[in-house]
Amino acid sequence: xxxxxxxxxxxxxxxxxxxxxxxxxxxxxxxxxxxxxxxxxxxxxxxxxxxxxxxxxxxxxxxxxxxxxxxxxxxxxxxxxxxxxxxxxxxxxxxxxxxxxxxxxxxxxxxxxx
Amino acid sequence: xxxxxxxxxxxxxxxxxxxxxxxxxxxxxxxxxxxxxxxxxxxxxxxxxxxxxxxxxxxxxxxxxxxxxxxxxxxxxxxxxxxxxxxxxxxxxxxxxxxxxxxxxxxxxxx
Numbered sequence: 001x002x003x004x005x006x007x008x009x010x011x012x013x014x015x016x017x018x019x020x021x022x023x024x025x026x027x028x029x030x031x032x033x034x035x036x037x038x039x040x041x042x043x044x045x046x047x048x049x050x051x052x053x054x055x056x057x058x059x060x061x062x063x064x065x066x067x068x069x070x071x072x073x074x075x076x077x078x079x080x081x082x083x084x085x086x087x088x089x090x091x092x093x094x095x096x097x098x099x100x101x102x103x104x105x106x107x108x109x110x111x112x113x114x
Numbered sequence: 115x116x117x118x119x120x121x122x123x124x125x126x127x128x129x130x131x132x133x134x135x136x137x138x139x140x141x142x143x144x145x146x147x148x149x150x151x152x153x154x155x156x157x158x159x160x161x162x163x164x165x166x167x168x169x170x171x172x173x174x175x176x177x178x179x180x181x182x183x184x185x186x187x188x189x190x191x192x193x194x195x196x197x198x199x200x201x202x203x204x205x206x207x208x209x210x211x212x213x214x215x216x217x218x219x220x221x222x223x224x225x
Binding site for chain 1: 144145147149155156157158159162202204206211212213214215216217218
């Protein structure tokens with residue numbers, strides 16, 4: 001079946017603009033994660049959705065970052081008033097139950113803030 | 115913050131040689147997973163080892179886990195040029211609901 005998809009693949013924006021990144025998880029996966037990866041670095045956890053539970057937002061770096069998951073499926077990560085330090089690859093992953101199980105990653109969105 | 119630390123940060127070997135990467139973590143874990151990443155894009159799950167397991171094999175991959183030392187190793191035997199990638203360990207804390215990733219090891223296999 002289809003894997004995790006993300007859009008756009010690449011996004012170039014100007015400092016101060018808002019951006020929205022989209023993630024379509026694997027159908028039937030109840031858990032969805034967002035990570036950020038700066039150049040040459042490991043993954044930084046941002047936010048975790050599990051079913052209808054309140055999301056774990058503890059990784060969001062500032063109040064400019066927010067995420068939604070509508071209908072338990074598609075998720076949107078929004079970054080308001082983007083800064084140059086927001087430039088990174090934003091990765092989405094989904095899993096069947098929670099992170100006890102294997103996480104399946106999308107190809108990522110490469111964000112460049114000029 | 116990342117609790118995982120991996121070494122080496124970079125490893126360059128010849129095709130056919132074995133590659134060993136190590137990972138350390140700080141807290142009690144439920145399981146530890148290894149992922150591979152090509153070209154800074156999405157990660158691919160390689161293998162999962164649970165806290166009550168000490169060793170696991172999958173094809174040319176061998177993973178060990180030493181919970182007393184809070185460390186794990188990934189061995190790739192008979193390496194191929196196509197194994198060139200970044201390899202990350204990720205640990206799931208027993209009290210947590212999310213994975214914590216290490217900084218990764220960049221493996222280069224020269225043909």
